[in-house]
Amino acid sequence: MSGVRQFDEAFILPLVLDIFWRNGWQATSLVEIAKETGVQRGSLYNAYGGKDELFLQAYEIYCKNFLNNIDLAMQGDSLQEVLTNFFSAALANMSKGTPAKGCLTTKMLVDINLTSERIQQRLRDFMNELRLALEVKLSDPKWKDSLILEVGQTADVLITYTRGIAVMERAYKDPTFLQNTCDAFVQILVKK
DSSP: TTTOOOOOOHHHHHHHHHHHHHHHHOOOOHHHHHHHHHHOOOHHEEEEEEHHHHHHHHHHHHHHHHHHHHHHOOSSSSSHHHHHHHHHHHHHTTTTTTTOOHHHHHHHHHHHHSSHHHHHHHHHHHHHHHHHHHHHHOOGGTTTTBBBOOOOOOOOOHEEEEEEEHHHHHHOOHHHHHHHHHHHHHHBOOOO
């Protein structure tokens, strides 16, 4: 039957996500995806049209999971605890796998000029979604007098800092060092 998918997308897309996450954009090919998923390259082309669409479908899983994990993590009795939990969740995301796979979004941002405008826009959209999620958490009235910066500025700084931490994770691969660095950064953002 022409046009009917002969594979389980719910099974394949997480595998595809893992391949892009491990290897990055440039080092991932449809040949490799076909080999690792057991789906013929032609079937992948027919279903997705190419590498871009396949990545975008898999990246949606990543974005949804990351934002959900951040939302669940950003709980606490103090703003310091909430921000520490944010960084702990971000670090846990980066250190998944053996060896750790790092941050998929940051890997993609490093290679952004090698990607299509659609992928570049989706990366920017995800950063904006993350910013909004952070602003919602930080706008809680109980934190009104706790932030040194305005809510929007704090969200921007948190996003920028996590990109830097993602790079440092690649260099040091030391979760304790990274958590200590994040804990120190939280001290800069929260009033005493």
